[in-house]
Amino acid sequence: MREWAMDLHIHTVLSPCAADDMLPSAVMGRAREAGLEILAITDHNSVENAAAFLEKGHEMGIKVFPGMELQTKEDIHLVCLFEQLENALQFQETVYAKLPPLKNKKEALGEQWLVDAHDQKVGEVERLLLVGAALTLEEAVASVHLLQGLCIASHLDRQAFSLWGYLGTIPPGLPLDGVELTPHLARDPAQLAKIKAEGFAYVVSSDAHYLSDLTTPRCFAYIKEATLAELKLALRHEEGRSIRTIR
Numbered sequence: 001m002r003e004w005a006m007d008l009h010i011h012t013v014l015s016p017c018a019a020d021d022m023l024p025s026a027v028m029g030r031a032r033e034a035g036l037e038i039l040a041i042t043d044h045n046s047v048e049n050a051a052a053f054l055e056k057g058h059e060m061g062i063k064v065f066p067g068m069e070l071q072t073k074e075d076i077h078l079v080c081l082f083e084q085l086e087n088a089l090q091f092q093e094t095v096y097a098k099l100p101p102l103k104n105k106k107e108a109l110g111e112q113w114l115v116d117a118h119d120q121k122v123g124e125v126e127r128l129l130l131v132g133a134a135l136t137l138e139e140a141v142a143s144v145h146l147l148q149g150l151c152i153a154s155h156l157d158r159q160a161f162s163l164w165g166y167l168g169t170i171p172p173g174l175p176l177d178g179v180e181l182t183p184h185l186a187r188d189p190a191q192l193a194k195i196k197a198e199g200f201a202y203v204v205s206s207d208a209h210y211l212s213d214l215t216t217p218r219c220f221a222y223i224k225e226a227t228l229a230e231l232k233l234a235l236r237h238e239e240g241r242s243i244r245t246i247r
C-alpha cells in the first residue's frame, strides 16, 4: 500500500461556471505537474465530458474516475463517483429524467461545451444543468449506491448548496460515503466532531473551475490501488486504509 495524491472534484468546460480552458490536455497537464495521481471529473448534473477526460488521463498515466456533482431537490451538492463509465452514464440517465425541461441561458450562466480527448469542441449541452434535479438527498444516495458508486457531500463547510448549510448537521442514518471540506476555509470544531462521530473521513478537494485551482495536492489516500473499493475503505478508516489532508 502507498499514498496517492488525489483531487476528487473537478469541473470542465461542460459546467457553465467553469473556465473555457478546462480542457482534457490542460487539466491533465496541470494535474501531472502538481503531482496528482487520482482525479474525478464532476460537472454539474452531467457526466457527458467524462469519457474525453478518462481517455486523456489514461494516456498520461493519471487515474480518472467518472463522476458528477449532483444538485438534489433540496439544492444540496453531492459528489457522485463511479468506477465504470457505463454506470456513470446510467446515473446520468436517471438525473436527466429528473431535471426540469428547461434550456440553459448561456448568456447569463455560461456555455456547456462537450469536448473530445483532443480538446476539440464537439457540441453543447442545451438543457439547463445548473438546477436542482427532482431527486431527494436520500433518493440520490440510494441511486448512486445502486450503481456501485460513492457519494460524498460537497463542500460541507460552505453555506451555499451544502448539506450542512441546508440541515446544519449530517443526518444520522444517511448512508454517505464521506464528506468534502474546502481547502481555504477555517475548520469548524463542531463539524469535525460530527464527521468523526459519523465514522467517516473527510476529503479536501479543489472544486476546480479554473486551471489555477489545480495546485499542490492537499488530499492523500493510503490504499493498495486506485479503485473506488479502496477509496471506500479509506473513507471508513478500514483495513489499514486512510485519508490524510494537509492545509
Ligand SMILES: [Zn+2]
Pocket: 069, 077, 154, 155, 161
Ligand atoms: Zn458545489
Ligand SMILES: [Zn+2]
Pocket: 009, 011, 069, 154, 207
Ligand atoms: Zn463543484
